[in-house]
Amino acid sequence: MYEAFYGLRERPFELTPNPRFLLMTARHREALSTLEYGLAGRTGISLLIGEAGTGKTTIVHAALQSQSAQHSRAVYLNNPLLSRLEFTEFLAAGFALSADAATSKTRCLTELTDALVQRHAAGMLAALVIDEAQSLSDELLEEIRLLANIESASEKLLSIILVGQPELAARLNQPSLRQLKQRIGLRCSLSPLTMEETSAYIAARVRVAGGDAERIFTSEAIVTVHRRSGGIPRTISVICDNALVSGFALDRRPVDEEVVVEVCGDFDFEDQAQLVTGLGAAARVPAASSPWDFS
Numbered sequence: 001m002y003e004a005f006y007g008l009r010e011r012p013f014e015l016t017p018n019p020r021f022l023l024m025t026a027r028h029r030e031a032l033s034t035l036e037y038g039l040a041g042r043t044g045i046s047l048l049i050g051e052a053g054t055g056k057t058t059i060v061h062a063a064l065q066s067q068s069a070q071h072s073r074a075v076y077l078n079n080p081l082l083s084r085l086e087f088t089e090f091l092a093a094g095f096a097l098s099a100d101a102a103t104s105k106t107r108c109l110t111e112l113t114d115a116l117v118q119r120h121a122a123g124m125l126a127a128l129v130i131d132e133a134q135s136l137s138d139e140l141l142e143e144i145r146l147l148a149n150i151e152s153a154s155e156k157l158l159s160i161i162l163v164g165q166p167e168l169a170a171r172l173n174q175p176s177l178r179q180l181k182q183r184i185g186l187r188c189s190l191s192p193l194t195m196e197e198t199s200a201y202i203a204a205r206v207r208v209a210g211g212d213a214e215r216i217f218t219s220e221a222i223v224t225v226h227r228r229s230g231g232i233p234r235t236i237s238v239i240c241d242n243a244l245v246s247g248f249a250l251d252r253r254p255v256d257e258e259v260v261v262e263v264c265g266d267f268d269f270e271d272q273a274q275l276v277t278g279l280g281a282a283a284r285v286p287a288a289s290s291p292w293d294f295s
Contacts, residue, residue: 006253012240049168051165092111202240243255
């Protein structure tokens with residue numbers, strides 16, 4: 001729609017979790033390394049926590065496509081609102097177990113254990129990755145704890161990665177889930193982007209799409225995007241994509257602060273800095289004196 005107008009090959013702010021557009025901040029590098037190690041290291045349960053929209057799913061897809069995962073059979077679940085029976089069916093299908101295993105928990109566990117032992121003997125890995133894990137019922141969290149008990153005399157046979165929002169971490173502090181929390185061997189978290197990271201995020205996505213961000217957004221527009229998004233990557237993408245649509249309609253190039261403010265008003269994205277008591281670091285970022293100068 002607006003690609004040719006801004007000199008782009010493709011739309012840079014699609015909301016799909018495409019690893020090509022992943023910005024590797026220090027926290028994202030740590031999270032990716034943690035998940036790659038969790039997939040390859042037989043560490044039991046790994047945990048990735050982050051607010052909605054901070055890029056957790058993109059990190060998961062990057063980890064699953066990494067070289068570390070090439071020798072691992074990773075089964076990925078992104079909608080964990082399942083009953084126990086449905087979870088059994090999912091495991092049976094994901095690990096290529098028999099039709100009988102899909103209808104019997106006992107049969108499923110027996111076949112799964114045998115399959116994991118065989119993969120271990122062949123030097124192969126197996127992993128279960130659950131996204132949106134904050135939606136798991138307590139019953140399924142208990143099932144996951146029991147799956148983590150499948151092990152040889154020296155190693156875990158199934159790596160489990162739980163990816164979820166902060167309420168998952170809060171739930172794991174409940175006394176009823178303490179045994180699951182004790183089995184977490186790796187843990188990392190993602191937080192909103194800083195002002196500098198927001199500008200780098202926008203520049204990187206535009207660059208991958210074949211454009212030059214300095215010719216597409218003014219520095220004041222970027223500051224406003226950060227303040228209105230709170231540094232949440234998904235919200236940044238929503239604002240930028242709609243700002244490009246509006247800028248195209250208005251024949252406005254580069255996109256300026258006025259366009260961004262109008263878009264944010266349409267979406268009810270308030271100035272996040274004004275919502276924090278005492279104002280956060282983003283509220284203290286001055287208007288850039290030159291294009292893209294946020295120092």
